[in-house]
Structures are given as structure tokens and as C-alpha cells.
Amino acid sequence: MTDIFLNERYIGTTESAKDLIKQVRAERRKGVLPAELNFHHDQEYDEMFFDTTRGRARRPLIVVENGKSKLTEQHIQELKNGTIKWEKLVKDGVIEYIDAAEEENCYTSLSEEELTKEHTHLEISPLAMLGLCSSLVPFSNFCASSKLIRGSKMLKQSIGIYAANFLLRMDTDVNVLHYPQKPLTKTFMDEIFESDKHPAGQNIVIALMSYEGYNMEDAIVINKGSVERGFARSSFFKPFNAEELRYQGGLVDEVCIPDKEVKGFRTEKDYRLLEEDGIVYTGAKVKDEDVIIGKVSPPRFLGEFEEFNIATNVKRESSISLTRGEYGIVDMTLLTENEEGNRLVQLRLRQPRILEVGDKFASRHGQKGVVSLLVPPQDMPFSASGIVPDLIFSPHSIPSRMTISHLIEIVAGKTGALKGEYIDGTTFDSVSEKEIRKMLKEEGFRDNGTETFYSGITGKQYHAKIYVGNMYYLKLKHMVANKLHARATGKIQLLTRQPIEGRSQGGGLRLGEMEKDCFVAHGASMLLKERFDSDKTLLYVCEECGMIAVYDSYKHKEYCTKCGSNVKVSLIEVAYAFKLLIDELKSLCIYPKLLLGRKY
Amino acid sequence: MTLPKHLHDKVEKYSKKYKITDKEKAETARRVEEKYEKAKISPGEAIGIITAESFGEPSTQLTLDVFHFAGVSEMQVTVGLPRLIEIFDARKRPSTPRMELKLKAKYSKTTDMVREIAMKIKETKLGDVAQEITINVAKANIEIVLDKKKLRELDIKPKAVFDKIVTEMKSLEVKGGDESIIIKPKEKDLLLSEIYKLKEKAKQIHVRGLEGVTHVLPVKDENGYTILCAGSNLEQALELEEVEKETIMTNDIFEVSKIFGIEGAREAIIREATKVLKDQGISIDVRHIMLLVDVMTMTGNIKGITRTGITGEKESVIARATFETPIKHLINASLIGERDDLNSVVENVILNQPVPLGTGLPGLIAKTADMEKDE
Numbered sequence A: 001m002t003d004i005f006l007n008e009r010y011i012g013t014t015e016s017a018k019d020l021i022k023q024v025r026a027e028r029r030k031g032v033l034p035a036e037l038n039f040h041h042d043q044e045y046d047e048m049f050f051d052t053t054r055g056r057a058r059r060p061l062i063v064v065e066n067g068k069s070k071l072t073e074q075h076i077q078e079l080k081n082g083t084i085k086w087e088k089l090v091k092d093g094v095i096e097y098i099d100a101a102e103e104e105n106c107y108t109s110l111s112e113e114e115l116t117k118e119h120t121h122l123e124i125s126p127l128a129m130l131g132l133c134s135s136l137v138p139f140s141n142f143c144a145s146s147k148l149i150r151g152s153k154m155l156k157q158s159i160g161i162y163a164a165n166f167l168l169r170m171d172t173d174v175n176v177l178h179y180p181q182k183p184l185t186k187t188f189m190d191e192i193f194e195s196d197k198h199p200a201g202q203n204i205v206i207a208l209m210s211y212e213g214y215n216m217e218d219a220i221v222i223n224k225g226s227v228e229r230g231f232a233r234s235s236f237f238k239p240f241n242a243e244e245l246r247y248q249g250g251l252v253d254e255v256c257i258p259d260k261e262v263k264g265f266r267t268e269k270d271y272r273l274l275e276e277d278g279i280v281y282t283g284a285k286v287k288d289e290d291v292i293i294g295k296v297s298p299p300r301f302l303g304e305f306e307e308f309n310i311a312t313n314v315k316r317e318s319s320i321s322l323t324r325g326e327y328g329i330v331d332m333t334l335l336t337e338n339e340e341g342n343r344l345v346q347l348r349l350r351q352p353r354i355l356e357v358g359d360k361f362a363s364r365h366g367q368k369g370v371v372s373l374l375v376p377p378q379d380m381p382f383s384a385s386g387i388v389p390d391l392i393f394s395p396h397s398i399p400s401r402m403t404i405s406h407l408i409e410i411v412a413g414k415t416g417a418l419k420g421e422y423i424d425g426t427t428f429d430s431v432s433e434k435e436i437r438k439m440l441k442e443e444g445f446r447d448n449g450t451e452t453f454y455s456g457i458t459g460k461q462y463h464a465k466i467y468v469g470n471m472y473y474l475k476l477k478h479m480v481a482n483k484l485h486a487r488a489t490g491k492i493q494l495l496t497r498q499p500i501e502g503r504s505q506g507g508g509l510r511l512g513e514m515e516k517d518c519f520v521a522h523g524a525s526m527l528l529k530e531r532f533d534s535d536k537t538l539l540y541v542c543e544e545c546g547m548i549a550v551y552d553s554y555k556h557k558e559y560c561t562k563c564g565s566n567v568k569v570s571l572i573e574v575a576y577a578f579k580l581l582i583d584e585l586k587s588l589c590i591y592p593k594l595l596l597g598r599k600y
Numbered sequence B: 001m002t003l004p005k006h007l008h009d010k011v012e013k014y015s016k017k018y019k020i021t022d023k024e025k026a027e028t029a030r031r032v033e034e035k036y037e038k039a040k041i042s043p044g045e046a047i048g049i050i051t052a053e054s055f056g057e058p059s060t061q062l063t064l065d066v067f068h069f070a071g072v073s074e075m076q077v078t079v080g081l082p083r084l085i086e087i088f089d090a091r092k093r094p095s096t097p098r099m100e101l102k103l104k105a106k107y108s109k110t111t112d113m114v115r116e117i118a119m120k121i122k123e124t125k126l127g128d129v130a131q132e133i134t135i136n137v138a139k140a141n142i143e144i145v146l147d148k149k150k151l152r153e154l155d156i157k158p159k160a161v162f163d164k165i166v167t168e169m170k171s172l173e174v175k176g177g178d179e180s181i182i183i184k185p186k187e188k189d190l191l192l193s194e195i196y197k198l199k200e201k202a203k204q205i206h207v208r209g210l211e212g213v214t215h216v217l218p219v220k221d222e223n224g225y226t227i228l229c230a231g232s233n234l235e236q237a238l239e240l241e242e243v244e245k246e247t248i249m250t251n252d253i254f255e256v257s258k259i260f261g262i263e264g265a266r267e268a269i270i271r272e273a274t275k276v277l278k279d280q281g282i283s284i285d286v287r288h289i290m291l292l293v294d295v296m297t298m299t300g301n302i303k304g305i306t307r308t309g310i311t312g313e314k315e316s317v318i319a320r321a322t323f324e325t326p327i328k329h330l331i332n333a334s335l336i337g338e339r340d341d342l343n344s345v346v347e348n349v350i351l352n353q354p355v356p357l358g359t360g361l362p363g364l365i366a367k368t369a370d371m372e373k374d375e
Helices: A017-030 A073-081 A086-091 A145-157 A188-192 A224-228 A404-419 A433-442 A513-521 A525-535 A576-587 B005-017 B022-039 B047-065 B080-088 B111-121 B148-154 B158-168 B192-203 B253-279 B286-297 B317-323 B326-336 B345-351 B369-374
Strands: A002-006 A009-014 A038-042 A047-051 A058-065 A095-099 A174-177 A201-208 A219-223 A234-243 A285-287 A291-293 A295-297 A327-337 A343-353 A360-362 A368-375 A391-393 A466-475 A536-542 A550-552 A557-559 A569-575 B098-102 B130-136 B141-146 B172-176 B180-185 B206-208 B215-221 B224-230
Touching: A002 A017, A017 A038, A017 A047, A038 A095, A073 A086, A086 A095, A145 A360, A145 A466, A201 A404, A219 A224, A224 A368, A234 A291, A234 A327, A291 A343, A404 A433, A404 A466, A513 A525, A513 B047, A525 A536, A536 A576, A569 A576, A569 B345, A576 B345, B005 B022, B047 B286, B080 B253, B111 B215, B111 B224, B130 B192, B141 B148, B141 B158, B141 B192, B158 B172, B158 B180, B158 B206, B180 B192, B253 B286, B317 B326, B317 B345
Parallel strands: A002 A047, A201 A391, A219 A368
Antiparallel strands: A002 A009, A038 A047, A058 A095, A174 A234, A201 A466, A219 A391, A234 A343, A285 A327, A327 A343, A360 A368, A360 A466, A536 A569, A550 A557, B098 B224, B130 B141, B141 B180, B172 B180, B215 B224
16 A cells, blocks of 8 residues: 655555556646656655645656657657647657656666666756756866866856846946857857857967966966957946935935035045036046045934034035045946935946956866966967967866866867867767867868977977967956955054954955964064064053053153052063953953063 | 994994095095084974974875775774874774784694684684573573584684683673583572673673784785784783784784883884875875874873873963963963963964074073163
């Protein structure tokens, strides 16, 4: 006796589970029962589950009956002609959607040739095992799986055109690539995904060689000529907004050019770019601490204060400005209202980003690298036919990572560029290496993809033949301009008097525990002390009781609060954090007595 | 001449061997001395931290492949970082104790002979040779039926088993013959649960072999047979006739310490640590390991690098508080009025003073005018 559950709810029992399954399956295929229904028989506990709920991951499989696929040549022909549609196949029971639970009761074959009588389903294509991003990697069946994962992860970070209406949108911190291209080596997914509508990279000429040691450890060398021709240029968009908030007592914020009377007025120069309405004009080049939206707010505290103060109506300055180090062009302004009906000013800043040393690039095969050098075109190596690569990639990045697909894409891209056609790099179903070699040879090139190269500096021919070809390269969203950071002095934390953390606030870079150990291991004792001097303070210490004493700046005299002024009080230099430690010990009822001695 | 004796002797020996002139000999000695002086560690070198870094950096790579030990032998041995931690924490027992016993040549002529010895070494308990152990509720006794086949296989006489039970269970009456043995408590009116406990205890009676050795595996190499044991019992292994006593190896450091003393333990720790690192393909200069082990063993007892071991015995209160359980250390220090002379690194980093190492070590010995006035 088998218990039956429908949508997790007990509905009854059956004596003949097998017949029931047969019947339900047949009726679903006929269309009597909905195609959304999935069922599964747990033989261990003898329970059957029927499920029609939403939220299950389901995938289509070809139905197999008596070891024969129900999808016939005729179906395929009709699909090609467009006389029938996918939906019809589902309706006719040629294709079934199977959920994770039902899969447990299925015996699925990967290929039609391997079908036996026991099989219940046939995979439409082995490609179904790959996700969207991994399907976009060409020749990925020639790539180590770990690198394929990295490659598809980096595809997500590549910059291209994320939405066709990006000029009308107010997205936070987005990048848009100028002159994006379709990949020369495509996969089936590029068609389905319509990647030509939102491309994410550019086809460039890449040479596998070393260049003056500048491409060690995954660094990449780039032709400056290519940069000047517009390779990997992008725009970075950043929105700003100001809201006219309403306060108690009918007071409102006001977007305007602030008066000189306003509390916290900056300098005249900071407001120079504002138009009459208090908003900077579109197309203005702004930088550093320029005000982009002028705004004044009512005073913070109202009340009794008013009676005494004449200047009660002095307003506060609350303009929106750029932080130090920021720059850009005002791209668009938008005046609107928000949900609460407050006037809202939105403004979009555009930063042109020209490729620079430190930007991150990657191919689609998990081969990432950082630009280490921009070489003037005349110093770049060139081929016998005069081709100058856009990018020089280190050959050391290949062997240990086994990204053969990277190498294949280079030759495939090369043949594609020479023949003027797209090359199919679909996983398991790509143009074979043999064909690529044949095509290359037909075009008059060496079939292994190498070419004679000459040094751009000396003009001499290299002994080795250089592997060169075209490849789809991605600019990733990690750019130095967003990460560059340095600090000499700046803001400190209130409690510890140590520098604050974080680039956005101009914080310091922490010299941590292990870095400290390195200084000690080098014996650089004085340097270490200097590093940790960020919170040094002078403390008066009573030599009698060993506690912190007080300095009276009126009388120019120091005294101990416990022992009075007739004791010896000395000045010591310690970290402020140590003073805090002493205070904390005191709060634990521990008496931390400082015994002073001579330094030398 | 400041050369140590063994170096001096070596210079003498080689100069005689290669028949060099006195002048050349003097030059050789000078150069050896120069090298020797150079090899000395200068005062103020932070050897402890260099040792820590030498261990710390490669052990970050170690963690990745710890649990992927695909052993050919049936014995699972803790390797990698867990084992290293175990060694330096000075755990009382290794998680996988192991012993290697090399057999003497005359006892390893045939495989049968070796297997026999191996079975002798493996610990056999009463539970292993008994077919069944039952409690007779009515008579309030325990009946043990011996497994004859097993006994024959292991070459144990029923009499021997009987004698063992007699010696182990002195408070009990033991009766019986070759096939079954009856144990009866001398005291009457024992509760059933107590008899049950007795039964469990009887199962654990040690019949033969080395206590604690749960598995044995004879391995043949070019020099004869070695028996690998899971479980270690150095004391009893040393009494075995068939084993070459000089070559017994165990990974139980405390056992080595108990039998051979602290110097033996020191060698054992060095050997174990080196083995772990070598297996992982990491090369650390043995002097780093030696320094660490010297610190662990210098008191005569093995002390781990834990808050109860050597770290907890640091002189400085602040240094101890920095490591683990700060409040405990601070409160205990305040109870006895401890004094911290700020002689090591952490204290001085906390106070932002130069650390007494490297450039921070040397001081000035001079009296200034006002110092003299003070006195």
C-alpha cells in the first residue's frame, strides 16, 4: 500500500503504485493532466508525491519509449521550417519538463546512440549541464573546470552596455564600455542570449610572449596606440541626489545658491558652477570640492533660543558637493518628486575612464591580469605582415592552469578575422582544431598560429615564432581609479585617536599584527615605533602613586589629584591606546601603577 | 683561535689528508673561522619571530591538503596541520598513535613466522576470543564460551586465557575447563546491573599482545620485515624478544619522554615535526624547529605552546594578557601585585616604546650632568 501526497498533503493510498504511475504519465503526455504536474515514487518509504506547486526547478527532456526517442527527424525538420513550435512538442508529449524529485525515477541518456530499452528520457543536448555564463565561454570543453568557473564569474564583472537605455537611467555606480563588439568566436548562447544587443568586450590582437619582464605574474602589456584608438575606454556614472525635506513647523529645505549669511557658507568659488536654480549646469566639468547642488536647511534647534537671538532665521548650509579626489562631467539633471511629495533633484556625474596602468582585464577563460605597462606603438613587437598586437600576454600563465580553450580561441579568432566570419566555439560542438588549422593554412598562415615577429625596439627578428591571434577581451569593473588611495595625515577616531578606516573617508592603511612581526623580525625597532606613533600622547604621571597626573594650564603647574602638588610629576610619551588601557584597568578595580625609570 | 674543537680537529684532519703547507693551513683555518663567525646570529636578532614566520607562512599552504590523505596501507595517520598542532600543543596522546617495530633477521625468515609474531603483538582481549559471554541470572554468574577456532588461529591455549582471567579478576571465583569458563562473584547478592558491569569488564580483559595496539601490519622492505602498529606501547615493545630494540619508533612523544627522558623526547618532537613538514613538501630549516622544541622541553617537562604551557609562563603580565584570556591574567596579576618590566616585544608595542630588539636593543651607558646632580 502506497501513501499518496498531493502538494505535500496526504490524499489517499493505492495498492498498485506502478499502474498509477503509468496511468498518470500517459495522461500527462496526452494532455489530460497538466504538464506542470510532476510525480515521484519514494520506494524506500513507499510514498508517492505529486506536485503542481510553483518554485520548482524543472528542465525539459525528450521522452523515450521502448528505447526510441519520440523526437523524430520530421519534428526537427518542421521546427526548422517553422511549421511547428516548441509548445506543440510539449503538448504532444514529445518533450517533458522534469523536476528534481521526478528526476530520481528517471533514467536519462546523454546521446541517442546510447539509448536502451530501460531509458525513460533523452537529454536534448549535453550543453544543458552548463549555465548561462559558462555557456558563453567558447571551447569550454578544452578548459579546466576551475578556470571555467572563474571565467564565467569574470564575465559577470565585465563592462559593456548593461541596458540600452542607460542614458535615461539613474543607476548607482555603473560602467559603460565605448565601442563594444560582438565576439569573433561565438557560442550558441550568444545567439539565444542576444549578446550582440549588450556586448561586453572587444576583439583584440593578442601575442603570447614576454615583454621586458613587464608581464610577469599575470600582468599584461598594452599597446598605447590601441588605447589612443579607443580600446577599452569606458564611462563611469555616479548619481547624486538632494531632497527638499520638510521639517516640523512647516519649514522646508531649499535648493538654491546659498546666501553669504547662511551658516557654514563655503567660498564663493565653490558655488561658481551653480545656475540660478541652485543646480549645476549640464556639461559642467566639476572636481574636488565643487558644489553641484546648492541647498539650505532650516536651523537645527528651534525654541526658546529664538527670544534671545536676533539672527534666528539663519539657515544651515547643506549643499551636495564632490569629495576630494573626485572629478567628472555633469551628465544629466533630473527634477522630480519622491513618494512623499518632496521635490527631488537628481544629478548624474560621468567620469571618462581611459585605460590606465592598474586596470583589470580578463579573457573568457579565467585568465585575468592587470595592466602593467603601456607601450608606445613604435616599441611594440610587430609581425612580418606588419601586425602589431594590442596586448601581450605571458606564456607562463598557460601551462599550470591548463586553459587550452584560451589558446584555441586565439587561433579561432584569427581565422575568423581573416575570413571575415564568426567562428562557432560552442562547447562539445565547436569547429574542430583540425578545421581551424586548415582554414588558417588556406589563408596563407602557419597552421599552428605562430608568426615571425620583430622586436619593436631593436628591429631584430625574434628567434622564436610568436603565437598570435585575435581574442575577445573583457575590461572588468575593477579599475585603479576606484581604488587608488594614500594618506599622510587626516581624520582620527574620537575614542582611540587612531586614524579612521576606509578609502572613502580618507582613512589610513592598517599596519597589522603580522606586518608588525615583520618589522620586529628585521630588527627595525625605531621604524616600528614611528609607524605606531599615530596616537602618541604626552601624559603627566605622578611618581609617588604612579597614576596619571593633571596639568593646570592657568597656573602652569602640574599636580597629582591624589598626592597633591608637592610630588614629582613627570611627562611620559605613550600611545593613547595605552592610556585607555590604564583607564579600563582602573574600571576593573585594578591599580595600574606606573614606575618610571630613565630611558637611557 | 676561537674555533670550536670539532672544527679545529677537522681542519687538522683535512690538512693532513691533502698534505697542505702550514701557510695554507693557517689560511684555511682563518677562512673557516671567518665563515664560523658569519654564521653566528648577531645580538638582538629576533629569532623567535623569524621562527614563527618560518612556520606560519608555509603552514597557510599546508591547510589546503590536510584531509586528502589517500593511504595505501589500512592505517589512517593524522598528517599535515592537525598533526603539527598536536605536536606543538603537546597533547598527551596523539590522535593516531603509531609504532614501527623492526624484526630481527632470525625471526623474519618466512612470512608465516612474521604473521605469527604480528598476531602476538596485536592486542587480544577476552571479547575477541570468546564465542559468547552470557549472564546466568538464576545463578548470578557469567559464563564465557571460548571460540576454539579463533584460539587455534591465534595460537592461544585455553589454559592461558583461564590463567589471565584468574590474575586479572582476583576478587572473583573463576571455574571451568577448556571450553567454558564461569566467573562468579565471591560476594553474594550482587545486583544484576553490577554483574552486567562485570561482564563488560571481563570483555576487556587483556589476553595477549601489547596493550593499546589495535592493528598490526607487517611490511617488507629490503632490510627485512617491519611491523606497523596502530596504537603505541613503547614500554611493552621494549620487552619483545623478536624486535630490534634500537630501531623502535613511536609517534607518542610522552611515551618517549617517560622511558628515555627529556632529551629523547626532544629528539622525538624534532623528528615528528620534520616528518610532517617533509611529507607536505615544505622545507623549514631544522634550527627553527630545534629552537621551538628547546623552548618546549627546557624545563625538563614537555610544555606545549598554549596558554597553559609556555605562553602562560611568560614573565610579562601584558604579554600573557595579549595572548588569551586577558582579564583572567590581569586580575590574577593584580591580586599578587605583579610587576611588569616591559622587557619583550608586545608590551613595548602596546606602550608605543621601541622594542628591545635590533636597533632598539643597545642602550647608552653614560652619566649626564643632571644625573650626577640627582645622586
